[in-house]
Amino acid sequence: MADINGATDQQAHFRLVLYQVSLGLALVALNHRAIQVALPTLTLVFHTDVSFIQWVLLVYDLAVIGLVLTLGRLGDLFGRKWIYIAGFLLFTLGSALCGLAQTPVQLVAFRAVQGIGGAMIMANGRALVTVNAPLSERGKALGLTSTAYHVGYMAGPTLGGFIIDTIGWRWIFHLSIPLGLACAYFGWKVLKERARSEERVKVDLAGAAFLLLANICFIYALNQAPHLGLRHPVVFSFFIVSLGSLVLFIRTEQIAETPILSLALFRNRLFTAANLSLFFITSTQSAIGVLMPFYLQNLVGFTPSQMGWIIIGGSVVIILVAPVAGWLSDRLGSRLLCSAGAAIIVVAQFLIGSLTLRSSIFQIVLPQVLIGLGWALFNSPNQSAILSTVPRDKVRAASGMTVTTARIGGAIGIALSGMILTLSLSAAGLTPEQIASPLSWQASPEIHLQAFSYTVHVVNAFALLSVLFAAMRGARKE
Secondary structure, eight states, rough: OOOHHHHHHHHHHHHHHHHHHHHHHHHHHHHHHHHHHHHHHHHHHHTHHHHHHEEEEHHHHHHHHHHHHHHHHHHHHHHHHHHHHHHHOOOOOOHHHHHHHHHHHHHHHHHHHHHHHHHHHHHHHEEEEEEHGGGGGGHHHHHHHHHHHHHHHHHHHHHHHHHHHTOTHHHHHTTHHHHHHHHHHHHHHHHHOOOSSSEEEEEEEOHHHHHHHHHHHHHHHHHHHHHHHHSSHHHHHHHHHHHHHHHHHHHHHOOOOSSSSSSGGGGGGGHHHHHHHHHHHHHHHHHHHHHHHHHHIIOOOOOOHHHHHHHHHHHHHHHHHHHHHHHHHHHHHHHHHHHHHHHHHHHHHHHHHHHTTTOOOOOOOOOOOOHHHHHHHHHHHHHHHHHHHOOGEEEHHHHHHHHHHHHHHHHHHHHHHHHHHHHHHHTOOHHHHHHHHHHHHHHHHHHHHHHHHHHHHHHHHHHHHHHHHHHTTTOOOO
16 A cells, blocks of 8 residues: 555656646747747837847857756756756746846846756756656656647747737746746745766866857857958957867867767767758758748738737647657658658748738748648657667767757857848848848838848758758668
8 A cells, every 4th residue: 555655646746747847848938939029029129130139039049058968967966956946046037137128238138147047947857857757658758848848839929929019028028937936936846856876977067168159159250240241350250269169179079078969979870960950950940930020020010919820820730740740750760751841841931032022821821831840740750860879878968969959050040040131131232220220121121021032042042951961861760
């Protein structure tokens, strides 16, 4: 009887942990996506341009890139519970500060605080589910956390648009405060700290620092290139520092006892091709995704609420199709599904680049649905392929690598889109003052539409590389 009661208590505790982690991941995804819809509004409120307001997204992604792998290792060393709870408190503090921001610089700085908290949550949330779940339910539990994240991801644009139209953009951050505090309290009451491993855990701080520095310098150089010119000493210097940091990162990972990135994994053709496919598909999706709200609101004239309902189409398809794609990948392998998914995304993004000022709702929504279908066919099989190629003791490192690859791709894509758009507007004859003015979209819609279309088509050319690497991965079934 005691064993039965003990097993029942353990099962009940696991359910509470699963609910808590799922709620936390949904909150992080919802907040991040809601802010994407707010970007056109923020440019007007703060009288700034697209290339600067992009940093509201970029600084968050950079925090995740630089910290998520290291925080996972620190969770092994100091215990996951308190790092995870501290993540919610920091995320909540960042949300409160963002809601009070009076300048765009303040907003970007406070988003960095929020990003550090988000990295602490993402680095340890699913790990807490893994260590608490019975072995027979682990896969199902992780699938539920992924579903919770995508529900938040799906709800973000619609809720964000509604909030902007009714009570104002600041409430996107204000509403995160009670939810974040509730998650922290729930975690404090529910989570139990497991005994730490006696094995000495080393943290590759140097590798994390070089990785973060390489990305910050490269993205800043991309961001400033259209304003200062590629030959400007500042731009050139940041590109050089980025390259040097990348070299030092690779060197550090080769000699580190416990590297954050095991370079030996890239000797596997499938692992390398799958990560390259992921990099190019996330970079192009993020680049186009950050421009789409400006097209919808500033050129076509949709309200933030209407825009949220349009963008949501792809997320609905992802939730419906992703489980089927995962099932098919077990039977067909990843090459066919990933190639088809990436190809569908290329077609969808081409359709986005072909939109006009008079495109119908159907013409606007169809590419969103196709992107959702393509991503659903691509992502689950690609994740399965990556994790199936590594030894069991490297699965966590490979999983962290996919998060980092996607975030790096997304951040570079956002910076690249801003650079190409600015260069296009400049080539069309707009002055720096006109480009920087958020009102110039309505003042010269044809010029901005042409620059939008050109940017989307150039970025979409990189997505063809995702199709290429998906086809090159080999025919072996995972």
